[in-house]
């Protein structure tokens with residue numbers, strides 16, 4: 001397609017979007033309210049999000065008071081390193097970002113994906129530069145059948161598009177259905193998901209020796225990401241990183 005055609009196609013698309021916006025104003029992924037602007041986040045709501053922008057502890061993305069350059073670690077990671085190498089988060093998981101996650105996860109709204117994937121691609125730029133495959137945290141096939149989609153796979157595909165990285169959406173599988181982590185303590189969460197993941201045999205050759213970035217919507221206690229990292233390392237992954245949309249930063253937010 002030459003330049004003019006590109007322009008024509010783009011302006012036609014933009015025209016359709018504005019007609020759609022006129023007929024049916026955009027609904028904010030943060031408040032659920034319809035708003036007059038374009039896109040999935042109302043301009044006045046944007047400032048309510050707490051962006052972590054890939055900062056904080058290098059190993060777990062927890063905000064830390066003083067950043068000491070590239071080697072910054074929180075106390076917990078300095079005492080005991082996670083199974084994965086580096087972790088990056090786009091947002092703090094709070095009352096505002098929770099709404100966006102719920103719209104994605106339970107309502108299956110895809111219109112916020114472009115913005116979310118962009119935030120994640122920016123937050124994870126350094127780890128993405130070395131990533132061979134983006135691998136989403138998988139759902140058990142029964143839950144996938146009920147829900148019809150895996151929001152982590154949507155995010156992995158979105159980040160792949162934004163960053164030019166490759167996604168291996170079926171790299172991992174969940175070998176047993178695990179009860180929801182909601183309401184469980186950190187210890188119960190670990191036990192609940194321990195050994196629940198494995199690298200698919202058909203994907204083993206791609207994982208072996210590769211740098212994998214695990215993708216999920218929310219980093220709560222890290223128990224699911226730990227179980228996934230163990231499965232990837234067991235299958236011979238060279239290195240595992242973590243990239244999430246939102247990271248719980250206060251114990252009070254461990255509700256999902």
Ligand SMILES: [Zn+2]
Nearest residue numbers: 057060074077
């Ligand atoms: Zn840490």
